[in-house]
Amino acid sequence: MTFQIAISGFVALYIFMLAGFAGWVIIGHVPAILHTPLMSGSNFVHGIVVVGGIYALLNASTLQEQVIGFVAVLLGAGNAAGGYAVTDRMLAMFKTSAPAGSHAAHGKSAKVKSIHAKKKG
Amino acid sequence: MLDLLPQLGIAAADLAAAFLFLYGLHRMSSPVTAPSGIFVAGIGMAVAVLASFLYAFDVGSAARPDLIVNIALALVALALGGGVAWWSGRTVAMTAMPQMVAIYNGMGGGAAGAIAAVELYGDKAQGMTALGVTLLGALIGAVSLSGSLIAWAKLDGVINKPVRVKGQQVFNGLVLLATIVVGGSIVGAGQDGSGLLALLTKPGWITVFFGCALALGILMTLPIGGADMPVVISIFNAFTGLAVGLEGFVLQNPALMIAGMVVGAAGMLLTLLMAKAMNRSVSNVIFTNFGDAPKHKQGAIKGSLKPMAPGDAGIAMRYAASVIIVPGYGLAVAQAQGKLFEFVKLLQAGGVSVKFAVHPVAGRMPGQMDVLLAEAGVPYDLIFQLEDINDQFASTDIALVIGANDVVNPAARTDKSSPIFGMPILNADQARKVFVVKRGEGKGYAGIVNALFYGDNCNMVYGDAQAVLISMIEAVRGLGLPAAA
Numbered sequence: 186m187t188f189q190i191a192i193s194g195f196v197a198l199y200i201f202m203l204a205g206f207a208g209w210v211i212i213g214h215v216p217a218i219l220h221t222p223l224m225s226g227s228n229f230v231h232g233i234v235v236v237g238g239i240y241a242l243l244n245a246s247t248l249q250e251q252v253i254g255f256v257a258v259l260l261g262a263g264n265a266a267g268g269y270a271v272t273d274r275m276l277a278m279f280k281t282s283a284p285a286g287s288h289a290a291h292g293k294s295a296k297v298k299s300i301h302a303k304k305k306g
Numbered sequence: 307m308l309d310l311l312p313q314l315g316i317a318a319a320d321l322a323a324a325f326l327f328l329y330g331l332h333r334m335s336s337p338v339t340a341p342s343g344i345f346v347a348g349i350g351m352a353v354a355v356l357a358s359f360l361y362a363f364d365v366g367s368a369a370r371p372d373l374i375v376n377i378a379l380a381l382v383a384l385a386l387g388g389g390v391a392w393w394s395g396r397t398v399a400m401t402a403m404p405q406m407v408a409i410y411n412g413m414g415g416g417a418a419g420a421i422a423a424v425e426l427y428g429d430k431a432q433g434m435t436a437l438g439v440t441l442l443g444a445l446i447g448a449v450s451l452s453g454s455l456i457a458w459a460k461l462d463g464v465i466n467k468p469v470r471v472k473g474q475q476v477f478n479g480l481v482l483l484a485t486i487v488v489g490g491s492i493v494g495a496g497q498d499g500s501g502l503l504a505l506l507t508k509p510g511w512i513t514v515f516f517g518c519a520l521a522l523g524i525l526m527t528l529p530i531g532g533a534d535m536p537v538v539i540s541i542f543n544a545f546t547g548l549a550v551g552l553e554g555f556v557l558q559n560p561a562l563m564i565a566g567m568v569v570g571a572a573g574m575l576l577t578l579l580m581a582k583a584m585n586r587s588v589s590n591v592i593f594t595n596f597g598d599a600p601k602h603k604q605g606a607i608k609g610s611l612k613p614m615a616p617g618d619a620g621i622a623m624r625y626a627a628s629v630i631i632v633p634g635y636g637l638a639v640a641q642a643q644g645k646l647f648e649f650v651k652l653l654q655a656g657g658v659s660v661k662f663a664v665h666p667v668a669g670r671m672p673g674q675m676d677v678l679l680a681e682a683g684v685p686y687d688l689i690f691q692l693e694d695i696n697d698q699f700a701s702t703d704i705a706l707v708i709g710a711n712d713v714v715n716p717a718a719r720t721d722k723s724s725p726i727f728g729m730p731i732l733n734a735d736q737a738r739k740v741f742v743v744k745r746g747e748g749k750g751y752a753g754i755v756n757a758l759f760y761g762d763n764c765n766m767v768y769g770d771a772q773a774v775l776i777s778m779i780e781a782v783r784g785l786g787l788p789a790a791a
Binding site: 208215222223224226231232234235236237241257259268270271272273280282 | 336343344361379395398557559561568572674689
């Protein structure tokens with residue numbers, strides 16, 4: 186038994202197709218007001234590249250590979266951490282004018298929800 | 307059995323991460339649930355990064371002697387890259403958000419390119435498919451890295467003007483062609499480099515390939531002007547996603563493939579939306595030197611510019627029943643979003659109905675105005691997008707245009723010869739009265755005279771947006787009117 190993942194040719198294309206479609210549909214629902222956080226949020230998500238960098242660095246056997254691998258992890262970590270920091274900061278600022286506005290972030294206020302529903306419709 | 311545990315751990319963690327990314331992005335589709343969405347995606351990232359150290363149990367024999375050093379290097383790189391980026395992301399001004407997103411995006415592209423470089427120089431990618439995909443990912447990642455850096459330099463003001471040379475597009479095309487030829491011959495060459503031109507060794511050609519790709523990103527981005535940045539930033543975001551997805555295939559890591567492709571598709575969609583909002587195709591934005599086009603014959607404009615004192619404009623709005631505010635990049639430049647909301651609160655206290663109308667490409671990245679207004683504390687239910695508010699201008703007393711120009715130019719509706727003809731605009735000209743806050747009499751990014759400014763119902767308020775708003779606030783306060791019930 187093995188848990189080694191092997192993805193070849195067409196399986197890869199299926200994954201790409203389904204993931205691309207999922208991305209298209211999910212982002213299609215995002216209102217224009219959230220386009221900046223969405224962009225930096227998806228920017229954060231491709232920071233997952235840091236995992237590939239760690240893989241490359243751990244498997245490095247020459248000095249050249251170590252240097253490039255180090256750069257890969259450095260840049261990938263920057264992408265992920267920076268993307269998260271700015272997205273989180275921006276999203277915390279979106280408030281409604283409802284009295285319960287300050288709790289909007291928790292999504293618990295019925296009033297906030299109703300305002301949002303009205304806006305969408 | 308025990309030696310399979312690390313593999314199982316990585317596989318399970320990556321599966322969880324892929325799910326959490328999708329679910330997190332899904333939650334970002336509403337301002338109410340969005341903060342929890344990024345948190346969910348963040349957990350996915352943490353899980354995947356922690357689990358990736360399990361690769362240490364599974365390294366090839368060649369790398370085993372260096373393993374401890376490599377783990378230490380990885381931890382240092384994580385702490386250093388993550389720490390600096392976290393700190394900068396937490397402290398940067400909201401108005402600088404577009405360039406920050408550009409630079410983080412470039413880092414992602416660079417990381418994807420670096421992974422490809424390790425695979426290529428170390429001869430780890432075997433077979434035509436793997437080599438081809440690695441090179442494609444390397445090309446896209448490198449273009450995204452150097453292009454994003456140029457975009458950052460432009461947004462940050464390091465580069466002030468679009469750099470345009472005659473024959474630039476032909477030259478760019480040749481560089482792209484060269485990159486593809488070099489890449490193709492690397493794929494076609496034998497393991498020892500036989501089949502390549504004897505000019506260079508195989509690693510030498512790989513270096514040429516990366517050099518060409520990086521140059522291409524720079525050359526592509528240099529001629530593009532500031533107002534086209536929303537399209538450029540989204541397209542590089544999509545590029546980095548694609549590069550990450552492709553390198554994910556090379557590393558046989560489905561989490562990278564899925565996350566990369568989701569972002570790639572999302573970025574493409576956003577790019578198309580932005581291009582549509584400017585009534586231009588994506589290739590038109592990338593390949594034509596907009597604003598530098600031969601000057602078209604401007605239709606004669608009737609009327610004159612009528613300047614007005616900021617205080618008078620402020621008082622007029624205080625006595626109006628309804629005001630719609632159209633913010634543009636000038637508001638961000640003047641950092642006046644806080645003062646603007648202070649003024650709006652004064653109006654609201656007097657019973658004036660105030661709304662904000664935001665054009666999709668106002669600012670330097672998609673949705674930048676929404677973020678700036680949110681930073682100032684403007685509730686998002688006061689902010690309306692173009693299609694939701696455009697009919698309301700006709701029944702509004704006053705439209706206040708701050709630092710916006712082309713997005714309210716009626717020529718887009720009427721003047722067929724105008725370069726922005728057909729672009730959806732905000733109908734500010736249909737309001738009973740229009741006040742335009744502007745630094746001077748200059749033209750907009752498109753270099754076109756704005757007929758709105760010459761309209762009978764329009765007054766110009768010249769000055770820096772922040773200074774103008776301060777005068778307006780003082781004038782309205784000076785009235786000493788009681789607040790409406």
